[in-house]
Amino acid sequence: MDTNSSFSNEQVDISMIPSVKDIELTGLDKNHLTVDLIATGIIWSIIGIGLSVSFFFNSDEIETWIARIVLIVLLFIIICSFCLLIFGFKKKKYALREKDIIYQEGLFWRTYTVLPFNRVQHAEVQQGPIERLFSLGKLKIYTAGGSSSDLAISGLQYETAQSMKHYILHQTSIDEEE
Amino acid sequence: MKKNDVFSVPQRQSRFAIIFIVLRSVKRIISQLWPLLLAALLGRGGSSRFDTLELAIAGIGLIGIIPAIIGYFKYYFHLSDTELIIHKGLFKKVKLNIPFERIQSVNFTQTAIHQFLKVTEVEIETAGSTEQETKIDALDIPTAELLRKRILEKKAAVTQLTGEFSDVQEEVELETEERTTILKLPTRELLKVGLVQNHLKPLGLILGLCSTIFYYSYTFDWDFDPRTFLRTAFSYVEDLDYYLAIVVIILILIASVLYSIVTTVLRYYNLHFWRAGNKFQVVQGLFTRQEFAALDNKVQILNWGQNPLERLIGFYNIVFSQAKSGEVKKGSAKFKIPGCSIEQVEFVQEAWLGIKGLPFDKYSTVSPHFFYHTAMYLLLFSSILTAGAIYAGKILSALMIILILIIFLYLNWINYKKKRYAINSTELYVGGGTLGLRHSLLPLYKIQDVNIVENPYQWRRKLSTLVVNTAGGAIKIPYIPKEEALKLMDELIYEVERSKKSWM
Numbered sequence: 054m055d056t057n058s059s060f061s062n063e064q065v066d067i068s069m070i071p072s073v074k075d076i077e078l079t080g081l082d083k084n085h086l087t088v089d090l091i092a093t094g095i096i097w098s099i100i101g102i103g104l105s106v107s108f109f110f111n112s113d114e115i116e117t118w119i120a121r122i123v124l125i126v127l128l129f130i131i132i133c134s135f136c137l138l139i140f141g142f143k144k145k146k147y148a149l150r151e152k153d154i155i156y157q158e159g160l161f162w163r164t165y166t167v168l169p170f171n172r173v174q175h176a177e178v179q180q181g182p183i184e185r186l187f188s189l190g191k192l193k194i195y196t197a198g199g200s201s202s203d204l205a206i207s208g209l210q211y212e213t214a215q216s217m218k219h220y221i222l223h224q225t226s227i228d229e230e231e
Numbered sequence: 232m233k234k235n236d237v238f239s240v241p242q243r244q245s246r247f248a249i250i251f252i253v254l255r256s257v258k259r260i261i262s263q264l265w266p267l268l269l270a271a272l273l274g275r276g277g278s279s280r281f282d283t284l285e286l287a288i289a290g291i292g293l294i295g296i297i298p299a300i301i302g303y304f305k306y307y308f309h310l311s312d313t314e315l316i317i318h319k320g321l322f323k324k325v326k327l328n329i330p331f332e333r334i335q336s337v338n339f340t341q342t343a344i345h346q347f348l349k350v351t352e353v354e355i356e357t358a359g360s361t362e363q364e365t366k367i368d369a370l371d372i373p374t375a376e377l378l379r380k381r382i383l384e385k386k387a388a389v390t391q392l393t394g395e396f397s398d399v400q401e402e403v404e405l406e407t408e409e410r411t412t413i414l415k416l417p418t419r420e421l422l423k424v425g426l427v428q429n430h431l432k433p434l435g436l437i438l439g440l441c442s443t444i445f446y447y448s449y450t451f452d453w454d455f456d457p458r459t460f461l462r463t464a465f466s467y468v469e470d471l472d473y474y475l476a477i478v479v480i481i482l483i484l485i486a487s488v489l490y491s492i493v494t495t496v497l498r499y500y501n502l503h504f505w506r507a508g509n510k511f512q513v514v515q516g517l518f519t520r521q522e523f524a525a526l527d528n529k530v531q532i533l534n535w536g537q538n539p540l541e542r543l544i545g546f547y548n549i550v551f552s553q554a555k556s557g558e559v560k561k562g563s564a565k566f567k568i569p570g571c572s573i574e575q576v577e578f579v580q581e582a583w584l585g586i587k588g589l590p591f592d593k594y595s596t597v598s599p600h601f602f603y604h605t606a607m608y609l610l611l612f613s614s615i616l617t618a619g620a621i622y623a624g625k626i627l628s629a630l631m632i633i634l635i636l637i638i639f640l641y642l643n644w645i646n647y648k649k650k651r652y653a654i655n656s657t658e659l660y661v662g663g664g665t666l667g668l669r670h671s672l673l674p675l676y677k678i679q680d681v682n683i684v685e686n687p688y689q690w691r692r693k694l695s696t697l698v699v700n701t702a703g704g705a706i707k708i709p710y711i712p713k714e715e716a717l718k719l720m721d722e723l724i725y726e727v728e729r730s731k732k733s734w735m
Contacts, residue, residue: 198702
């Protein structure tokens with residue numbers, strides 16, 4: 054079926070295959086941590102205020118020590134979630150290669166993804182309201198492998214995200230032409 | 232091709248299509264109005280006179296059905312030189328143009344009513360993911376077959392003309408094309424297949440049903456009490472309460488085996504599985520005749536295996552994992568052929584890969600930590616339970632927990648022992664199973680992306696789980712050394728980036 058006369062199939066030395074080990078990964082923009090902390094802070098303050106208000110108005114029915122324990126546990130969870138964000142931030146790194154994009158994340162549960170450009174279906178840059186304040190953006194790359202194999206990298210400078218998107222789509226189209 | 236080509240002028244469906252359209256809208260109306268219907272039924276009491284609510288429901292029903300009938304008369308389809316064109320719509324006129332090169336396959340489905348009326352539903356599967364599902368409710372069978380033939384002929388002509396998609400495989404089925412039957416299941420074999428299905432699923436279902444009946448008979452004062460019923464039914468048995476438990480257990484086991492046999496027969500009756508051109512096709516079913524086609528390029532992972540019962544009599548099942556596009560029905564994205572022999576499995580493998588699969592140099596096993604990690608949790612969890620049971624003075628329960636623990640540890644150990652994987656220059660193989668066996672085979676160019684995931688237990692020991700994503704699902708290789716995972720990742724990615732073959 055392949056009528057391409059330039060077809061070749063030479064033996065490949067395994068040690069010559071480019072390795073992901075040699076790649077230097079780039080960290081995310083520092084403001085990404087700030088954005089994450091603000092967003093998480095807002096969510097926790099809403100929950101915290103809601104709980105406190107409901108305790109205040111039901112103080113007759115709820116024993117004080119129960120309320121104290123709940124609030125202490127909540128505080129503990131909040132501190133943990135902030136710690137996870139702060140320490141997890143350093144673990145989020147990415148790299149672009151000629152033919153694929155690499156992304157790693159996770160403090161305790163770590164993932165390391167390599168996504169070849171010739172499998173990209175679609176790429177886009179998203180920006181939430183807090184991200185807009187810091188001119189950050191989120192690069193989303195879709196493949197045909199379903200939601201589990203789509204890649205999202207947040208905490209990129211908006212300009213960087215845009216140019217990465219263009220680069221990826223350009224590389225994808227080159228591949229299709231070949 | 233031009234002369235006596237009936238499809239060049241707009242055509243209606245078979246008149247019987249009205250029945251299916253009406254049935255569908257009745258179903259839709261019932262699903263939307265069922266609380267009202269229920270209220271009407273319950274509220275009616277003994278009086279036989281229609282009240283306003285019932286009249287209203289009947290009215291809404293009629294108003295819902297009339298557009299459906301008119302819709303039939305407004306539905307036309309025809310074939311141009313390059314497209315299938317469908318006109319439809321009552322108030323909003325819709326014209327659907329489906330270019331032939333986008334059409335992946337043309338499938339027939341016959342429910343019992345279809346079979347009785349000697350018509351078939353025609354489903355046109357397209358490559359696009361956003362495209363609405365295109366369906367013709369009823370065509371008489373000769374017309375449907377002619378339509379399929381014409382579409383595929385024209386598709387072949389269009390594809391050749393434009394020269395596009397030349398490296399993409401397309402469904403080309405011409406009259407001369409040979410069909411190689413891979414498997415036919417006569418009734419006796421079919422019963423055997425039913426006998427070796429996974430009976431745990433219906434067992435769960437029946438246990439659930441029983442417990443619901445018991446629960447309701449306790450909660451509400453029913454006339455029917457299952458305990459009294461069973462006692463009366465088996466009143467000749469002495470020492471009743473002791474035997475009753477055994478009798479009930481046996482009855483439930485028989486019921487679940489019967490249930491799997493019946494569902495198997497309904498589903499796979501008269502199964503015919505064949506290879507034609509570049510696709511696998513299957514026709515099956517007693518009341519609903521289903522037809523699935525799996526094009527080679529759409530199949531992403533080929534799975535085959537045996538459950539413990541199938542191992543006893545040497546049956547294999549084959550599961551095709553196809554690329555999921557938005558509207559593809561669940562059943563056709565992943566479909567299973569039961570009752571195959573190992574030769575048939577090998578035939579399917581070879582036909583799908585296009586070549587006899589290259590042998591694998593070596594099969595690698597995974598790290599024993601795959602076993603240790605789960606075993607650790609099992610031990611921890613069960614020791615807490617056992618301690619609790621002993622503390623409460625329930626020695627028998629404690630012994631039971633330990634027994635269950637041993638069984639789970641054993642299953643987990645087998646699972647680790649059977650897990651293996653292999654890679655050569657074109658394919659990836661992963662196999663495993665506990666009591667049964669499951670093998671998955673994947674050509675490297677069908678990979679979408681590759682992940683390495685690690686939980687704390689793993690990265691402290693420099694171990695990784697490799698996850699390979701395809702458009703038809705993921706394959707995992709758990710607990711291998713990180714060095715090995717990175718090396719595999721490099722190799723897989725290299726093959727994907729180098730390959731000029733389209734994954735679909």
